[in-house]
Amino acid sequence: MRQYETTFIVVPALPDGEIKKAVKNYKDILEKEGCEIVHVDEIGLRQLTYPIKRHNSGIYFTIEYKSENGEIIDKMELVFRRDERILRFLSVRLDKFGVKYNEDKRSGVIDKRKNDLAAERAKERAEQEASNKEKRATNRKSQKKKSAERAKAKEDAALAKAKVTDAEAGIAKTVEVPADVAKTVEVPADVAKTVEVPADVAKATAEPVVETVDTAVDVAEEVSLDGDILGDLTDSDKKG
Amino acid sequence: MAVQKRSGRTSREDIKFLSNPNIGNNRKKYCRFRKYGIKHIDYKDPDFLLQFINEQGKLLPRRITGNSLKFQRKIATAVKRARHLAMLPYVADLLK
Numbered sequence: 001m002r003q004y005e006t007t008f009i010v011v012p013a014l015p016d017g018e019i020k021k022a023v024k025n026y027k028d029i030l031e032k033e034g035c036e037i038v039h040v041d042e043i044g045l046r047q048l049t050y051p052i053k054r055h056n057s058g059i060y061f062t063i064e065y066k067s068e069n070g071e072i073i074d075k076m077e078l079v080f081r082r083d084e085r086i087l088r089f090l091s092v093r094l095d096k097f098g099v100k101y102n103e104d105k106r107s108g109v110i111d112k113r114k115n116d117l118a119a120e121r122a123k124e125r126a127e128q129e130a131s132n133k134e135k136r137a138t139n140r141k142s143q144k145k146k147s148a149e150r151a152k153a154k155e156d157a158a159l160a161k162a163k164v165t166d167a168e169a170g171i172a173k174t175v176e177v178p179a180d181v182a183k184t185v186e187v188p189a190d191v192a193k194t195v196e197v198p199a200d201v202a203k204a205t206a207e208p209v210v211e212t213v214d215t216a217v218d219v220a221e222e223v224s225l226d227g228d229i230l231g232d233l234t235d236s237d238k239k240g
Numbered sequence: 241m242a243v244q245k246r247s248g249r250t251s252r253e254d255i256k257f258l259s260n261p262n263i264g265n266n267r268k269k270y271c272r273f274r275k276y277g278i279k280h281i282d283y284k285d286p287d288f289l290l291q292f293i294n295e296q297g298k299l300l301p302r303r304i305t306g307n308s309l310k311f312q313r314k315i316a317t318a319v320k321r322a323r324h325l326a327m328l329p330y331v332a333d334l335l336k
Contacts, residue, residue, distance in 0.1 A: 007284065050326055098280045
């Protein structure tokens, strides 16, 4: 004995009795041919994902039955084709796993398992999200730190530049003004050095420094921008 | 001036953040049917099958779902049966 399963869709715009009659009709056909009906499942009214014969919804039924061979299916499908009330039908032979699946489904094991699986997956996802968040937070922190460092470097460089220009103007000889500034800047040693060096040399050394610092700051801007893009990406990832 | 500077300044650090850094260290994909011992795929369960098709209702490849070949084939037949029964669309847009 092989087990088969036939799913079919009945036109919804029928009186209730008519629908039951249609289902009973097919049950009778099967029983007449010596099949053993295992189960009749009424899935119920469902929205069709595309219209069939201008119907947008249908009532789904599934009949499970055992039969010696599949000859009955040809006969039954012929009746299905001739029946105006039937929108679609599909007959499938069940393997042992299919039989077990249907039994489990009827006894409610599948739903329970499904819920368990869903819970497990949700937990996994939550864990991953938490780790992602942590990573992103650390990333952001390091970026902030870096940008702060860069800002500080830029400040120092600007001060150094100002001093150089002062030196060029000839105030370097007096050295009174730079000394005051040096106190506020907290990097007196370096600044003092640059000031002591003759104006030309100081210019030569100071300029490249300034340029690199500028680029660093721009890089920082770009990095922060990318951080935003990164956030968008991860969001879309989650959706996907 | 600023534009010129910009082009000459893409360091390795910039490139690092152009793509999602989480892509590299993805978790290993696995076949959920093997892992959870699912032996039968029901064609009457469109919500489940929805995980294996894209927004247009097309089947997703194995390299994305991680299914083993055996169950990818079963998924394919199940999706096709579900389409025949109007539980899944043949063609769709913005399915998810």
